[in-house]
Amino acid sequence: MTIRRVTADDRLTTSFPLAAYAFESSPLSAARIDEFRDYLPYQEGNRTLIAEESGATLAAVSAIPMRQNLRGVVLPMAGVAGVATHPLARRQGHVRTLLHQLLDEMRDEGHSLSALYPFRPSFYARFGYTGLPKPRRVTFTPANLGSLLRVDLPGEVSWERIAAGYPAWRAFTERNLQERHGFSIFPDYRAVGMRDRDEYWLITARVAGEVTGAVTYRIDEHGGTLHGNELLVADPLARALLLQFFARHVDQIDRITLQVPPDELPELWLTDLDVHVEARTAVPGSSAPMARLLSLDALRGLPAGPGRVRVELTGDRWLAGTHLLDGTTGALELVGDTADRTPTATLTAAGLSALAYGVLDPAELPLRGLGEVPVDAAAELRGIFPRRVPYLFADF
Template sequence: MALEVRTVAGEDLETLSRLLALAFGNDVGRWRDYFDPGKNPRVDPESVYVLEEDGEVRATATVLPLEAYVEGRAVPVGGVAAVAAHPAYRRRGYAGELVREALRRMRAGGVSLSMLWPFAHAFYRSFGYELAGEAIEYRLEPGKLPTSPEQRNVRACCEKDLVRMMGLHEEAAARHRLCVRRGRAYWERLLGREEVEAAVYEQGDELEGYMLYETSPFEPAREPRRTMRVRELVWRTPQALAGLLSLPASLDPEVFGVRMWSPRGEPLHPYLRSSYVEARVSPEQMLRIVDVRGALDLLRPRGSRALALDVRDELFPENEEEHVVGEGEIAGRVTLDVRRLAQLYAGYLPARELARRGLIEPDTERALEVLEEILPVRDPWIFRPDHF
């Protein structure tokens, strides 16, 4: 049978929207909006791919041309999303072929990093992706959160706040490896959603923090009957944090529950009067290093010692060469596959723990020490409104 992978054409969009509604259970109209650049500023029709068999679309995948932070700088990242095959044509390798082709095109276009949220980790591991982040999800009663007089400086967001909120977000995002940069058009789309509310903390003329949240409808048969979901909390000063946390803390505990998410490195529970709250660690994004040399060149290695990396990569043999990272005398050699390199690159797992489990192979203790210097543990994190 004749198989072809190509970019989407205008006449495909209705078919594509129906295919994704079948695959993911959302309505067709939502997917029409997803592929409309006027409504979704992150989508580029040139990076929406379909697999066609005998003239009919069987599967699709999208690469969002994103930017994410590495060493405090925004760099290109391919965000893989909306990967699906028509239910009648699954288990034929169609989605896999689209993912491989998308990765090849990213590499050819000079994109060294790719991220995604998986439906199944095992599926994407076969293409060189690996888990590279976690979040802490909190579910708690409003009364578990601290209140503060600083709440007097909290108010509802208005249009003039947008530029300053963007600045606060960029400050916070640049501190986290792989955090996605958010452009103005996406901000406007986010704040324009009917269900999204925003509050800001303002001290004098300075905007020092903000919160994006949603509140669910009243459901008498559920417990809690309403939920506030704090989607994003960004603060520059302790006063801003105290004031913004007072917002969910002031809700009626007989009606509301609160859900919040935080980076692994910024837990909430140690700072509460009682730490006995529900806190669940959840897997987040997967990372694929598409071009090892290109990705390593984005780093600013610390120290004066270099290291040779021998990388295994079944999909891209071009990555399977000796890569020297760092400056100065080569202190040793580490052998590892591209998936483990992704976890080290993200700062998600410590090199010593991977070595202890036999997942990377340093030739000497000195080589392991240098690897820890070059790729230290960090706090990879992507704000929830930027999940794709």
């Protein structure tokens, strides 16, 4: 078995058929296979590795060079996608070998974070990934938004197809990347797929000319459902402007559904708003995302609370050694080991990642098999890494 990087047209006969078998309805029609070529531009900068033997592709993995906000700092992130093994070659260690090499290479290129959507979280937990919250889907009827129709809001909403509004949409996702913990976006060559497919309407809220909110959506039929994608708002006024736009659909559609960040509380948006808010996870088709630190460089200089703790990292290919984490200046410093009496925790890569992303309390780590954390070390770690709710946004 050999490992090889594939690019351009080479993907059509190697990684694409495996991914199609794994993720689409099959056998594929000839017409569907003909469409493969249309996807090539959106994969152009991905790093795709395959395992092959006697000219046959046994397994494939890809990484998308993305960016992600970790506690206010934007860092290069490797988005892992297209993980698939030939049905006759599964359980032979091919994906393990490929993922190791893929993440080695992405890390060497400076990607200090990685994220993915797992088919089964326990599979990737063994590679050091920790679970992130799943965005919520909120459903309500436009009739409940009636109170907004009479309000005079100081801002405007524009309405256009996504192909026309794409530059404003992309710029607003860039702004969210800078401002929102956990937020990640695609490189340009991948992001433009949404513009090129042109399958959605885009509405943007603007205040004094500046975009402060945006959402893309489609409508299935008269009297049907308005299917919204991610509701992105910088403040309550932007949200009110977008909901007011939806309120004007009261005589056209029955229901509105939108995806919202995991920390959004739609039941507080308006009085007398009947809402259903849902996050459902299921193996293999409906997963919450996962993420991990690939390098301790991600932690250097990160905004941190007060705390000083020694961490011994264990059981991981990419994070190892003993380090002193010091958050007393407000910017996290990593010092080589010292022989003082600082409290010490032993952490797995997933355990440290869970703290950095703000998704678990240090006291939860021993319960989850992610480390040994004495009470004094837990207090320091809690100080350094206050809980946060990351919103990954990009879906891949």
